[in-house]
Amino acid sequence: MNDLGRLEDLPADYVAALTAQNLVPLWPNLRGVLPPNKPRISTRATHWPYAAIRPLLIQAGELTPIEKAERRVLVLANPGHGLDKMQASAAMYLGMQLLLPGEWAPSHRHTPNAVRMVVEGEGAWSTVDGEKCPMLRGDLILTPTGLWHEHGHDGTEPVIWLDVLDLPLVYYMETSYHVNGGRQDVTPGHGERSYARGGLLPTPVFERANKAYPMLRYPWADARAALESLAANQPEEQAVQITYANPQTGAHAENILGFYALMLRPGQTLTLPTRSPAMVFHVIEGGANVQVTDQNFQLAEADTCCAPGYTPVTLRNASTTQAAFIFIADETPLHQKLGVYETRP
Numbered sequence: 001m002n003d004l005g006r007l008e009d010l011p012a013d014y015v016a017a018l019t020a021q022n023l024v025p026l027w028p029n030l031r032g033v034l035p036p037n038k039p040r041i042s043t044r045a046t047h048w049p050y051a052a053i054r055p056l057l058i059q060a061g062e063l064t065p066i067e068k069a070e071r072r073v074l075v076l077a078n079p080g081h082g083l084d085k086m087q088a089s090a091a092m093y094l095g096m097q098l099l100l101p102g103e104w105a106p107s108h109r110h111t112p113n114a115v116r117m118v119v120e121g122e123g124a125w126s127t128v129d130g131e132k133c134p135m136l137r138g139d140l141i142l143t144p145t146g147l148w149h150e151h152g153h154d155g156t157e158p159v160i161w162l163d164v165l166d167l168p169l170v171y172y173m174e175t176s177y178h179v180n181g182g183r184q185d186v187t188p189g190h191g192e193r194s195y196a197r198g199g200l201l202p203t204p205v206f207e208r209a210n211k212a213y214p215m216l217r218y219p220w221a222d223a224r225a226a227l228e229s230l231a232a233n234q235p236e237e238q239a240v241q242i243t244y245a246n247p248q249t250g251a252h253a254e255n256i257l258g259f260y261a262l263m264l265r266p267g268q269t270l271t272l273p274t275r276s277p278a279m280v281f282h283v284i285e286g287g288a289n290v291q292v293t294d295q296n297f298q299l300a301e302a303d304t305c306c307a308p309g310y311t312p313v314t315l316r317n318a319s320t321t322q323a324a325f326i327f328i329a330d331e332t333p334l335h336q337k338l339g340v341y342e343t344r345p
Contacts, residue, residue: 123155
């Protein structure tokens with residue numbers, strides 16, 4: 001039965017008595033929080049063209065010094081959630097961050113998990129938990145919950161990267177905060193060098209402290225080579241995709257959001273399974289058409305778009321001669337941990 005009654009059908013004095021006791025009748029609101037068959041989706045399919053973002057970000061660098069901004073970021077906000085909420089989906093935050101030559105973004109740590117996907121430029125670095133990570137285009141750098149991190153720039157041209165955080169979820173849980181710190185001492189060692197070969201793990205002979213995140217930088221050169229090798233080795237494989245994973249556990253690189261790199265062969269069209277998590281697509285190389293239900297976004301290099309969950313998505317390589325490479329972020333680990341992950345026909 002769909003007619004559960006309306007709030008206005010109840011006597012005004014009864015509603016007033018409920019309100020005075022901080023009580024709310026469930027039945028008039030039940031279908032709002034438990035709709036039939038499919039969730040009520042606020043996330044909208046949205047496209048953020050880099051050609052429009054970049055000049056505004058460069059202008060932000062001219063208007064606001066890093067000392068006042070601390071983190072100079074333009075947030076990629078989803079209109080379905082309201083621009084004031086600063087979220088791309090229910091659990092994902094996106095931002096384009098600018099660092100100019102000679103600048104230093106001070107060290108801090110915070111409860112939300114974050115990653116950085118480098119979009120443009122050379123000469124910048126992030127120091128995370130004492131490990132200095134060079135930032136090259138296409139590199140993925142983790143700054144997991146609670147780890148100190150700072151950014152610096154020794155180069156000559158602007159460096160821009162895409163931030164992806166689980167900030168909306170952590171904020172909703174009332175657990176979002178940050179702590180400022182000083183410059184970090186850089187410790188020797190690079191995680192990506194210890195885990196440079198698939199299937200081969202470093203074996204500690206003597207007892208040592210285990211790091212929850214043993215690999216903080218995932219170089220694009222390695223990820224691209226892995227995709228090309230997979231495509232050549234399995235030419236019949238429809239979806240050529242890799243997951244950014246924790247090399248010690250095999251689990252996702254971070255706890256809440258999932259991160260992947262996808263290769264579209266020249267001229268390829270790929271229809272993805274319809275799944276519950278929202279997805280973000282960011283073009284590292286090439287171009288792609290992203291169809292979300294009846295909306296079509298033509299993504300050029302460095303463009304970003306978002307697709308809501310429970311929604312069919314089709315990707316098409318815009319080139320018939322060159323492969324396209326796409327970075328994907330989604331909410332899969334969160335959905336799996338909560339037991340709400342599902343795929344629909």
